[in-house]
Amino acid sequence: MADSKIVVPTDATIAAAAQALAAGKLIGVPTETVYGLAADATNQLAVMRIFQAKGRPANNPLIAHFANADQARRWINVDDDATITWQWNLATTFWPGPLTVVAPLRGSVAPAVTAGAETLAVRVPNHPVMQSLLESFALPIAAPSANRSNYVSPTQANHVATAFGDSIEMVLDGGPCDFGVESTIIRLTPTVPQLLRPGGISTEQLVSVFGDIELIRHQAPASPSANTDSAGVEPASLAPLPSPGLMRKHYSPQTRLIKASEFDLGKMNPAKVARLYFTPQPQSDRPIAFGWIRVLSPTGDLNEVARHLFAAIREADQLPCELIVIDECSNAGIGRAIMDRVHRAAT
Ligand code: TXA
Ligand code: MG
Secondary structure, eight states, X not given: OGGGGEEOOOHHHHHHHHHHHHTTOOEEEOOSSSOEEEEETTOHHHHHHXXXXXXXXXXXXXXXXXXXXXXXXXXXXXXXXHHHHHHHHHHGGGOSSSXXXXXXXXXXXXXXXXXXXXXXXXXXXXXXXXXXXXXXXXXXXXXXXXXXXXXXXXXXXXXXXXXXXXXXXOEEOOOSOSSOSOOEEEEOOSSXXXXXXXXXXXXXXXXHHHXXXXXXXXXXXXXXXXXXXXXXXOOTTSOOOSOGGGBSSOSOOSSEEEEGGGOOOTTOOGGGEEEEESSOOOGGGOOSOOSEEEESOXXXXXHHHHHHHHHHHHHHHHSSOSEEEEOOOOSTTTHHHHHHHHHHHTO
16 A cells, blocks of 8 residues: 555656656655655745654754756855865765755755755755656755654665655655665865765765865754654744754664664573674674574675665564664774664664
8 A cells, every 4th residue: 555655767757756746745755875755845835744744843954955066056155155165066076976065055945944044955866766856857856864753764665655655645666775874964164064964975085075074973962852852843943953963863763772782681582682783693603592683794895784774673673572783883984874873773
């Protein structure tokens, strides 16, 4: 039933998707990072439907997606400060690709997109289906990850259909996402770009291009319900968050999840534990008979770990297990984004 919303992308279905957007409807879209819940970024009512469907706090802004950097540039102002112009020119070398750029707003997107802030997050995704849709639609497409607020992000069309079958017109099936973790977000500043969220573009790649970047530390919300609650849409009167993407609790499965370094079997029944390994473990290193085991990469490739991470957590969350125990890795390359998501899921 929900799966009947999953559509094979063709010229005709992509045109139908563009029409649905123009009519103010929501659709599920594939990108190279995760699936998005998309609406016309210039249509306030349509954008508000995204917040409602996700249960997303109204003070948490959305990313606007564009077909190319020239189109994105029309909606932001990167011209008044030479350093920002320079940073913009370097940032666009990562496009199309998993980088989101926060810059001063200029165009008139629907106010809900920016949650009242004076900046806009823009991104040019690298997925052929999303590219065709953006070209055919011509206006910016607002799209957060297509998960309910604070749940694990979707990396397959069926994840979107299951969560939003009732609220979306369709989900374009672009296959499993290549990266599996969301885009890296940077904010352009008159000094150095700030890293707001680690993601598909590594910190090392950013440093090699910008020379320097500022790492922003995670901030815990003031109270557990202050700005991350999945209970419902927060009043719009709340001040825009400096960087809502840095909120600590996020990506959480229903089942408790902990890092392997914190795991102690104690009195637990191992049959009730789901164990997610990043790399294969020799039998001799596996004295505990876990109820369910999944190896995210047979070759220990962290890109593959990232690609399978969210789907594996979702799968484990469906099991009748009481605990999910997950590996850890270094912060090098894509490892930083993986560990960021693991820390948040474990909070
Ligand atoms: O890979 C991605 O970025 C995916 C795909 C669908 O493009 N999108 C995504 O959107 O991850 P979302 O909404 O799940 O995460 C976007 C993050 C949020 O944490 C939001 O707070 C932050 O970007 N954000 C959006 N606009 C911002 C702004 N103007 N300033 C600071 N942070 C912003
Ligand atoms: Mg998200």
